[in-house]
Amino acid sequence: MMNITPVVKQLLILNIIFFIGSQIPSTHAYDLFALYFPESINFRYWQILTHMFMHAPVPNIMHIAFNMFALFSFGSALEQFWGGKKFLFFYISCGIGAALLHIGVNYMEFHKTVDLLISSGVKEADIYSLLAEGKYDKDWGRLIGEENLGNYIGTVAGTVVGASGAIYGLLTAFAFMFPKAELMMMFIPIPIKAKYFVPGLLVLDLFLGLRGSSIFAAGSTGIAHFAHIGGALTGFIMMWFWKKNQFNHRRWN
Numbered sequence: 001m002m003n004i005t006p007v008v009k010q011l012l013i014l015n016i017i018f019f020i021g022s023q024i025p026s027t028h029a030y031d032l033f034a035l036y037f038p039e040s041i042n043f044r045y046w047q048i049l050t051h052m053f054m055h056a057p058v059p060n061i062m063h064i065a066f067n068m069f070a071l072f073s074f075g076s077a078l079e080q081f082w083g084g085k086k087f088l089f090f091y092i093s094c095g096i097g098a099a100l101l102h103i104g105v106n107y108m109e110f111h112k113t114v115d116l117l118i119s120s121g122v123k124e125a126d127i128y129s130l131l132a133e134g135k136y137d138k139d140w141g142r143l144i145g146e147e148n149l150g151n152y153i154g155t156v157a158g159t160v161v162g163a164s165g166a167i168y169g170l171l172t173a174f175a176f177m178f179p180k181a182e183l184m185m186m187f188i189p190i191p192i193k194a195k196y197f198v199p200g201l202l203v204l205d206l207f208l209g210l211r212g213s214s215i216f217a218a219g220s221t222g223i224a225h226f227a228h229i230g231g232a233l234t235g236f237i238m239m240w241f242w243k244k245n246q247f248n249h250r251r252w253n
Contacts, residue, residue, distance in 0.1 A: 004072060005079040007088050012068055015163065018053040019064050030054065034159035035099055037106055041134045052095035054161035067163045074170040081177065090173065090238060091166050097234025098165020098227040105226045106155045113152040116144045131156060165227040169235030171198045176239040202232055 004012075022029035035051035036043040055064035079087040118124055120143040130136055134157070141149040174181070179195035192200070206225050 003076070005076045005084070005087075007079055007084040007091075008072060008075040011071060011075070011088075011091070015053050015055070015064065015068060015071075018050075019055050022054060023058055030057075030159065030161070034161045035102075036159055037110070037156050038103060039110065039131055040156055041132065048096055048099045049092070051099060051160050052092075052163045052166050055163070056161060063162060067167055070167045070170070071163065074167075074174045078170060078173055078177070090169065090235070093238060094169025094231040094234045095163065095166035097169070098224075098231035099160070101230025101233065102160055102165075102224050102227040109151060110155050113144065113148055113155070116148060120144055160224045160227060162224075162227075164224075165231030168202065168228045168231035169238075171201065172232045172235035173239050174198070176236070176243075198232075202228070 018029070018033070021027055022033070031042055032044065033047060033050035033054050035047045055067065075087065075091070078090070082090070114124070114127055117127055117140060122137075122140065122143065126137075136149075136153060136156075140152075175194040175198035179193060181194045182191035183194055183197045206229065
């Protein structure tokens with residue numbers, strides 16, 4: 001069995017500390033460290049980093065359990081190959097990349113709804129005035145439809161937690177470096193090469209995410225599936241860049 005590597009061990013401990021601490025109501029941990037939409041009154045700049053150490057609250061233990069199992073399984077292999085500093089840089093970068101793509105997609109959804117409201121006669125100043133107070137007008141549902149209003153509320157009031165974006169970056173790197181390694185899902189005990197397994201997992205998770213479920217969230221709803229895509233995309237770009245420049249002066253020594 002693979003031994004746990006130093007940085008992976010520290011990340012596991014940090015995630016567990018965040019998880020235990022966030023269960024104490026008086027800490028208001030989710031308000032402080034979960035990732036809010038930048039236009040929200042609850043947004044803080046450090047949430048782009050801290051959200052990846054937060055996970056769904058009890059009783060949803062499987063969220064942190066799946067992520068930490070994947071961190072141990074794939075992270076230890078990559079850290080042994082890269083070393084601790086390069087691994088940590090890659091892990092954090094993928095988590096931040098996941099947050100940025102999620103925010104970007106949310107901005108598009110947000111402005112889509114704002115445009116609908118303006119075209120329905122709502123003043124833009126009124127929209128942003130209520131948003132600054134963390135509020136919205138229930139009558140908007142009559143103007144733009146309850147589904148659109150629900151999407152708006154989910155965007156501006158929802159939060160993102162979890163290491164899944166960074167984990168998808170690790171999965172991408174593992175497939176990039178060990179394409180012929182055989183992997184298996186717990187519920188599909190058939191060995192599949194990593195170069196097929198990881199892209200297939202990403203497509204499956206995106207499909208389930210659009211339906212309100214996810215591989216690494218144990219069936220919960222409201223999954224930030226574009227954060228998963230962002231983590232994987234960031235991981236792919238970094239791996240491609242490192243491979244392309246591995247023999248010149250810009251390589252990571």
